[in-house]
Amino acid sequence: MNTAMKYQWMVMIRSKWLVSFAVLFALLSSAVIAGSGHEATGGFTRSTAALLNLSLLLVPLVSLLAGSLFIAGEKEDGRLALIQTYPISIRSLTLGLYVGSCISLWTVIAFGYGSASIVLFMTGGTWSTFFFLSFVLTIILTSIFLAIALWIGLIASNRLQALGVSLFVWAFFVLFYEFIVLALLSVAPKQWTILLFGLSIILNPVELMRVWTVAAMKSSTLFGPQLYEWSTWAESTSGQFTFAVIACIWVIVPLLFMNVWMKRGKHHA
Amino acid sequence: MYRLCFIVICMFTLLSAKTVYGEEIVVHKHLQQAIDGANDGDVLIIKQGVYKGPITIDKSIRFIAEPGVVIDGEGSEYVVVIRASHVHVEGMTIRQSGYGRGAGVFIKESSHVTLKNVRIEDTHYGVYVESGMHINIVNNVIQGRDVHFAQRGNGIHLLKTKHVAIRDNHISRVQDGIYLDWAKQTVMKKNEIIASRYAIHLMYAEGGIAKENVMTENINGIMMMMSKQFTIERNTIAKQLDYRGYGVLIYDSEHVVMHNNTLRHNNTALSLQNARQCEIRGNEFINNYRALHSLYENKDAIVVENQFLGNMEDALIQGAPIVFDDGEKGNYWDTYRFYDWNDDGIGDAPHRIRSMYSRLLQRWPSVQFYFQSPALALLDTTESFFAQAQAQGEDRFPLMDIPDRQNERKKWSWKLLLFGSILLLSSLTMLEYGRRKIK
Numbered sequence: 001m002n003t004a005m006k007y008q009w010m011v012m013i014r015s016k017w018l019v020s021f022a023v024l025f026a027l028l029s030s031a032v033i034a035g036s037g038h039e040a041t042g043g044f045t046r047s048t049a050a051l052l053n054l055s056l057l058l059v060p061l062v063s064l065l066a067g068s069l070f071i072a073g074e075k076e077d078g079r080l081a082l083i084q085t086y087p088i089s090i091r092s093l094t095l096g097l098y099v100g101s102c103i104s105l106w107t108v109i110a111f112g113y114g115s116a117s118i119v120l121f122m123t124g125g126t127w128s129t130f131f132f133l134s135f136v137l138t139i140i141l142t143s144i145f146l147a148i149a150l151w152i153g154l155i156a157s158n159r160l161q162a163l164g165v166s167l168f169v170w171a172f173f174v175l176f177y178e179f180i181v182l183a184l185l186s187v188a189p190k191q192w193t194i195l196l197f198g199l200s201i202i203l204n205p206v207e208l209m210r211v212w213t214v215a216a217m218k219s220s221t222l223f224g225p226q227l228y229e230w231s232t233w234a235e236s237t238s239g240q241f242t243f244a245v246i247a248c249i250w251v252i253v254p255l256l257f258m259n260v261w262m263k264r265g266k267h268h269a
Numbered sequence: 270m271y272r273l274c275f276i277v278i279c280m281f282t283l284l285s286a287k288t289v290y291g292e293e294i295v296v297h298k299h300l301q302q303a304i305d306g307a308n309d310g311d312v313l314i315i316k317q318g319v320y321k322g323p324i325t326i327d328k329s330i331r332f333i334a335e336p337g338v339v340i341d342g343e344g345s346e347y348v349v350v351i352r353a354s355h356v357h358v359e360g361m362t363i364r365q366s367g368y369g370r371g372a373g374v375f376i377k378e379s380s381h382v383t384l385k386n387v388r389i390e391d392t393h394y395g396v397y398v399e400s401g402m403h404i405n406i407v408n409n410v411i412q413g414r415d416v417h418f419a420q421r422g423n424g425i426h427l428l429k430t431k432h433v434a435i436r437d438n439h440i441s442r443v444q445d446g447i448y449l450d451w452a453k454q455t456v457m458k459k460n461e462i463i464a465s466r467y468a469i470h471l472m473y474a475e476g477g478i479a480k481e482n483v484m485t486e487n488i489n490g491i492m493m494m495m496s497k498q499f500t501i502e503r504n505t506i507a508k509q510l511d512y513r514g515y516g517v518l519i520y521d522s523e524h525v526v527m528h529n530n531t532l533r534h535n536n537t538a539l540s541l542q543n544a545r546q547c548e549i550r551g552n553e554f555i556n557n558y559r560a561l562h563s564l565y566e567n568k569d570a571i572v573v574e575n576q577f578l579g580n581m582e583d584a585l586i587q588g589a590p591i592v593f594d595d596g597e598k599g600n601y602w603d604t605y606r607f608y609d610w611n612d613d614g615i616g617d618a619p620h621r622i623r624s625m626y627s628r629l630l631q632r633w634p635s636v637q638f639y640f641q642s643p644a645l646a647l648l649d650t651t652e653s654f655f656a657q658a659q660a661q662g663e664d665r666f667p668l669m670d671i672p673d674r675q676n677e678r679k680k681w682s683w684k685l686l687l688f689g690s691i692l693l694l695s696s697l698t699m700l701e702y703g704r705r706k707i708k
Contacts, residue, residue, distance in 0.1 A: 053643045223638050
């Protein structure tokens with residue numbers, strides 16, 4: 001696992017593409033934070049919403065692209081087949097590739113959040129627990145999408161296919177999903193609302209992170225009177241625990257698929 | 270001779286003045302007996318100890334407690350009843366009234382009553398004033414019971430009163446902090462009201478002012494219904510974050526003036542619902558989920574020279590349009606996107622208030638679940654560039670600078686610097702380490 005992890009980490013961190021994203025993410029988050037200032041209260045505000053939205057838009061995209069393209073590339077160039085010949089178990093290899101990619105992207109996210117915090121400090125902003133929470137949740141979001149990305153990279157036959165599938169997955173989760181749920185809401189009976197929202201959170205990690213952040217900041221009155229009881233639950237320990245469990249499932253399931261896929265691939269090879 | 274006459278008159282005046290203030294009586298036990306035995310104008314000094322209530326003050330006396338005096342109602346309806354004018358009560362702790370209509374202090378048909386430095390706890394109502402005039406309630410602490418607010422009474426309850434001054438009180442954990450029912454000319458100044466249902470609740474109130482009060486973490490800050498000629502000035506109204514939380518809600522009222530208040534981090538900062546001839550001027554709306562909500566027709570309401578900063582939604586207008594300028598000046602909106610080429614301090618294009626989200630919300634209230642979500646935020650931003658015609662309201666003279674900007678120097682947030690530095694340093698180290706290892 002160690003070898004695979006180091007290998008993946010170094011290959012990814014060397015990529016100019018990832019470094020440029022680090023700079024872009026840092027610039028954008030700094031701009032968002034500095035531009036929407038007036039942060040004097042601890043809760044969920046417009047600037048925190050803006051930073052969260054930036055994370056929710058960009059992080060899945062970059063995680064998906066970085067993860068899937070790297071693995072697809074490795075596969076295309078034959079390096080993955082080479083690594084598979086090493087005397088390491090498939091499970092260690094899967095985990096190694098995953099952890100290596102995670103460390104690289106976490107570095108990028110840390111760079112972005114670090115820069116934004118320094119910019120906010122210099123513009124006279126105040127500390128909010130949101131930064132820490134949002135950072136942690138962004139890290140989790142990266143981890144989830146990397147797991148999905150590696151699997152996409154593995155099943156795609158080449159880089160171009162990986163790119164296409166990744167873009168589609170990103171657009172589906174981030175852009176179309178909400179509107180699909182909204183459309184369903186408009187036709188579904190009223191008593192299904194909570195069920196539908198609950199399902200929509202479970203089935204989309206982007207939604208999960210958005211709701212989790214708001215709930216973790218004890219600001220879920222934002223969701224409105226219709227979801228009052230649900231919001232109270234979401235803010236409670238059992239709610240937070242449930243969110244964490246769903247996040248774990250979102251990491252574990254793609255990795256399991258990947259593991260199975262790799263095993264099958266090895267046998268075929 | 271004249272001098273002698275003057276001295277005699279002065280001495281006579283001084284001697285007679287003493288009889289006006291009455292005797293000073295020190296009380297060790299049996300409060301009610303002491304009151305019954307006192308005459309108008311006497312001063313009762315109460316020595317330290319726990320006294321059994323209830324007591325009724327039906328004479329014009331000064332009732333002054335030394336430190337450590339407690340009057341315990343032991344569950345009787347009222348703990349202290351005042352049924353006389355020119356009464357001064359100062360310095361004790363009053364506790365344990367009954368439920369229902371029970372109150373710590375019940376003042377009925379009295380005038381010129383002062384209640385000062387009193388601590389009221391574990392009572393249903395704190396102070397209940399019925400048909401009183403010229404009442405001063407100053408520097409008291411009122412803390413309700415630790416039950417759901419539907420089972421609590423109000424902190425200070427005024428019914429059919431005139432000229433009541435409520436200053437420097439600290440009220441918490443009650444149903445409504447200050448409740449005005451048919452109260453006229455009430456002055457509420459520098460009170461702090463927290464963790465209650467409504468901080469100030471006005472029903473059929475007329476005249477009066479709420480000034481420099483701090484209202485935080487209640488369901489609503491000021492709830493005004495069927496009232497008129499009221500001024501709300503320089504109050505801080507923050508963190509009314511309940512899902513039905515309003516900083517100020519003005520319903521079916523008229524001639525309300527709201528000047529220079531700070532409304533920060535509320536669910537909805539200000540809601541106007543059939544508010545007529547109201548003037549909203551010079552207020553700061555900061556970091557609210559929604560800054561302004563207008564429902565029904567708010568006839569001749571004027572909203573000018575306010576600052577809208579960092580609100581997730583500036584305004585939701587669900588009824589007739591309202592005026593966001595007075596023909597010369599409008600408001601400062603941090604979401605305004607145009608320039609001021611002629612440098613007159615007014616933006617060159619009108620500020621149009623519109624929101625795709627607001628329109629969706631009116632049709633499907635559950636859309637609120639997606640408030641400021643990535644897709645809806647993106648849609649809102651995109652729409653703001655194109656759909657000019659669908660504005661809900663318009664400020665024709667948006668201000669380019671914050672009016673009377675307060676130059677408050679912010680402290681450096683070292684936590685932020687530490688957090689940022691740790692993240693930056695660790696990420697740079699990781700980047701460098703990864704690259705060096707390759708070589």
